[in-house]
Amino acid sequence: MTENNPENTLVINTIRDGTVIDHITAGEALIVLRILGITGSTSECVSVATNVTSEALTKKDVVKIENRELKAKEVDRIALVAPNATINIIRNYRVIDKKGVIIPSVLMGVLKCPNPCCITNTNEPVLSRFEMLGKKAVCSYCDAVISSDISTHII
Amino acid sequence: MSFESAMLRLGGSCMNLGGVEVSSMAKGETLADTIRVVSGYADAIVLRHPKVGAARLASEFSDIPILNGGDGAGQHPSQTLIDLYTIRQSMPLDNIEIGLIGDLMYGRTTHSLAYALARYNARIHTIAPKGLGLPDSIHDNLVEKGAKVIEHDTIEEIISELDVLYVTRLQRERFPDPAKFFDISQGYRITPSQLSDVKEHLAILHPLPRVDEIDPAVDNTPYARYFQQARNGVPVRMAMLTEVMR
Numbered sequence: 001m002t003e004n005n006p007e008n009t010l011v012i013n014t015i016r017d018g019t020v021i022d023h024i025t026a027g028e029a030l031i032v033l034r035i036l037g038i039t040g041s042t043s044e045c046v047s048v049a050t051n052v053t054s055e056a057l058t059k060k061d062v063v064k065i066e067n068r069e070l071k072a073k074e075v076d077r078i079a080l081v082a083p084n085a086t087i088n089i090i091r092n093y094r095v096i097d098k099k100g101v102i103i104p105s106v107l108m109g110v111l112k113c114p115n116p117c118c119i120t121n122t123n124e125p126v127l128s129r130f131e132m133l134g135k136k137a138v139c140s141y142c143d144a145v146i147s148s149d150i151s152t153h154i155i
Numbered sequence: 156m157s158f159e160s161a162m163l164r165l166g167g168s169c170m171n172l173g174g175v176e177v178s179s180m181a182k183g184e185t186l187a188d189t190i191r192v193v194s195g196y197a198d199a200i201v202l203r204h205p206k207v208g209a210a211r212l213a214s215e216f217s218d219i220p221i222l223n224g225g226d227g228a229g230q231h232p233s234q235t236l237i238d239l240y241t242i243r244q245s246m247p248l249d250n251i252e253i254g255l256i257g258d259l260m261y262g263r264t265t266h267s268l269a270y271a272l273a274r275y276n277a278r279i280h281t282i283a284p285k286g287l288g289l290p291d292s293i294h295d296n297l298v299e300k301g302a303k304v305i306e307h308d309t310i311e312e313i314i315s316e317l318d319v320l321y322v323t324r325l326q327r328e329r330f331p332d333p334a335k336f337f338d339i340s341q342g343y344r345i346t347p348s349q350l351s352d353v354k355e356h357l358a359i360l361h362p363l364p365r366v367d368e369i370d371p372a373v374d375n376t377p378y379a380r381y382f383q384q385a386r387n388g389v390p391v392r393m394a395m396l397t398e399v400m401r
Binding site for chain 1: 185187204205207209211215228229291292293296
């Protein structure tokens, strides 16, 4: 992304205040929005760019959310699908904070248990709860393991 | 029933809520609500529930002890304590060779027992029909904990090396074709003729009830321990109830 060369300039605008999520794994931007609970019915002004040329990743996705500064707890779950993502907090067009994402050790209400007989897949008033053990997510209730395609289990 | 017997022998009393189908849950009440209500009526709750993880959930909504009496195809830890006690009556628990035969996918007693014996450095031999072996998550977890898990196609491959043979019931409902169930179940049936070359101290266990998986003629051999195991259910559960209500 180079500001001076129009051919390399992103087609989405810079934002004055808010959050830019950069270096998202190509093709995962919409899942990132889903993880953040951002849908067409929420009020945020959101820009999404997919398959943008990137030196580091060859291709990447970028999400810009205006007038909302994401908190660490909100963004860490992004690491499930975009472990290389960076979170840039923008105020008055300036990056005032920049950090990576870390997969939380416990995920509450993020993943749907793949075991249809798990008590969390009923009408009980509990959130699903998974412990991350390396790249595996283990259900705290039934011990079911999600070891691949974790994004397909995101609620 | 053994939990009720245990409680009565301790001088306590029981309120049996019966099955889910006759409880308030049949009206749509959540397990969480049922537990919150019943925990005001009793000093401890023994819960048997068809969903995996039910006991863990119940413990989050209860201020009295919850004992897992079996949660779906998940775990059956009180049975495991009985199994360990029964084995211990015949031999030390360390380094045993145990065969788990039958439905290991949905047989929750084998899941809990395998985890427990892994702590005693057991070698776990599994013999199960295709598709009814230990769940991958449990198998992998056992291996990660350092357990030795060896799969076999037939009981004849390994029976002479076993210290303990743990037999579980093949459930007819897992086989859409009754004829196929009959054919397969015959390969997982224990008969006296298979016991001609076993170790002298072999202990055959079964959580009961059995159907056809152990020939009644085995009952009269010195290897049968399953009725002793069932009787052990009472003192072991008495100990559990005493422990949680101290």
